[in-house]
Amino acid sequence: MEVPALERFLSPGKGSGLRSRRQVRPGELLYRAEPFAYVVTKEQLGGVCEQCLQRNEHLHRCSQCKVAKYCGKSCQKEAWLDHKRECKCLQNVKPNFPPDSVRLAGRIVFKLLRQSACLSERLYSFKDLQSNAEQLSEEMKEGLGHLAHTLQLYLRAEIQDASHLPPAIDFFQIFTKNRCLNLVSVMLHQLLCLEGPQYEGWVTCNCFTISNGEMQDVGVGLYPSMSLLNHSCDPNCVIIFEGYQLLLRSIREIQIGEELTISYIESLMPTSERQKQLKRQYCFECDCCLCQDQEKDAKKLAGEEPAWKEVKDAVNEVKYPKSKEEWEKVLAKCQHLLSSHTSHLPDTNIYQLKLLDCAMDACINLEAWEQALCYGSRTLGPYRLYYPDFHPLRAVQLMRVGKLQYSQGMLPQALGTLKQAYDIMKVTHGTDHSLMQALMDLKEQCEAMMKLH
Structure with a gap:
């Protein structure tokens, strides 16, 4: 090129x-x-x-x-x-x-x-x-x-x-x-x-x-x-x-x-x-x-301040886990905070959003796909709010959630999510990028599976 x-x-x-x-x-x-x-x-x-x-x-x-x-x-x-x-x-x-x-x-x-x-x-x-x-x-x-x-x-x-x-x-x-x-x-x-x-x-x-x-x-x-x-x-x-x-x-x-x-x-x-x-x-x-x-500042810090400050500190402490044991500890910490602050923090709070991302990453590394999808799905609304236009982070997040939906047999939902990722990624990454190629392959697999069903 x-x-x-x-x-x-x-x-x-x-x-x-x-x-x-x-x-x-x-x-x-x-x-x-x-x-x-x-x-x-x-x-x-x-x-x-x-x-x-x-x-x-x-x-x-x-x-x-x-x-x-x-x-x-x-x-x-x-x-x-x-x-x-x-x-x-x-x-x-x-x-x-x-x-x-x-x-x-x-x-x-x-x-x-x-x-x-x-x-x-x-x-x-x-x-x-x-x-x-x-x-x-x-x-x-x-x-x-x-x-x-x-x-x-x-x-x-x-x-x-x-x-x-x-x-x-x-x-x-x-x-x-x-x-x-x-x-x-x-x-x-x-x-x-x-x-x-x-x-x-x-x-x-x-x-x-x-x-x-x-x-x-x-x-x-x-x-x-x-x-x-x-x-x-x-x-x-x-x-x-x-x-x-x-x-x-x-x-x-x-x-x-x-x-x-x-x-x-x-x-x-x-x-x-x-x-x-x-x-x-x-x-x-x-x-x-x-x-x-x-x-959007008010939405970014919505919820009770002591709660989001605790979550902020916890997220900042996570440093590149490598072993299964380290990921298990990260997930346990995330799950504890998420359950503790259910009524105190909305998912639009940026630190709650980072906590959900962290929990999703831990589940993916531990191959807990259903749980990962649960956390990932909760991030899509806040991502759309804070990255409304063409933003690579939102494209990647949509692709990750679409991949999880596909793994759980949720083919129509997966195809819809992957199409959203495609519409953004063709602008942010371009059709020649290796990640875009992987997205198109996944999208085609999803379409083929839907035809079989």
Whole structure:
């Protein structure tokens, strides 16, 4: 497929956004980009291939560092150019493991040393990325300084002498450069899991969270030209990933001269929380229509405050369960809270909604399909309320519920749900996306089964 060119859009100036040169229809693929650098998140190590980012239960690990894991020899060979220098660094810091941001920064340094070009720098290169260091609080600067020191220690196995670094490389600037985005976890229920000092999140928010087709975090990467995109809590574009490739798609009609926008954060939060996060992570305040009218804030926090605060704390404590026992504990906690607050919290309360999602995930991982469908069905109304237009999260949720309905023999309901998912996903993902292909296959199976009955 032809890769759309960013030259179709105007860049009035560095950091000032992209504007359309022509009228754009909903569902158009506006840009496809590969990362300047990317890494698998620590939580996904061992379950996701380091090169293609595909989930695989039978990965082969690097025989030297024993950290990086791959689908097979082909992926390992393809990844070696990016991994060969970090391999020694990973061995050198054992048994410790660097934060995701430090490992990514290391890869950025090694790529700069190679002086290799990257297509995603077509409009905006790494050296162009703007630093927001002067806007950071002293506390933030101290935390970023700590990470810069950690990076120096991490790179010591490969770069003993600072003179070996490319010109103008400043470790602190690597962490503060770029007013960039955290994005598409935009669509996730959690941002990158913060590890150690809280400052980790401030660093990783300079890059894109890479998600799989079902909007689950798998990695973090830097796509320089996409840093030109500005934020709106009510955007006209979304970013979806296919492996490590970034796809920028329009979700509304965009007029000539209109700015292209994406959401840097999860819009499900109340306005005050969104503003607080944007100010803390990106040093600006949003004045989009969603922030101005605050129309849905009351519904987002409906119910009794002590109840939703308890649920909020419980949901925030859940950290990537991996074993059956861990999922069973998560489900038991969810079931207890859901039964305790039946009359205190409506499903439209955002923390109750996240609790239902968590319970659904636990049931799916425990293969309790009927229970999973019960929880999933309760989320569809709130999802429709908070994601009324074309939103990838809603498409994925509809597909998951449709799949559960199909497993329970509820064929007419399943087909209706899958058709709703299809109508949204053809805009947010496009017909060529692997998840869309899986949805169409499931829809066809459902139609075939209905004919047999």
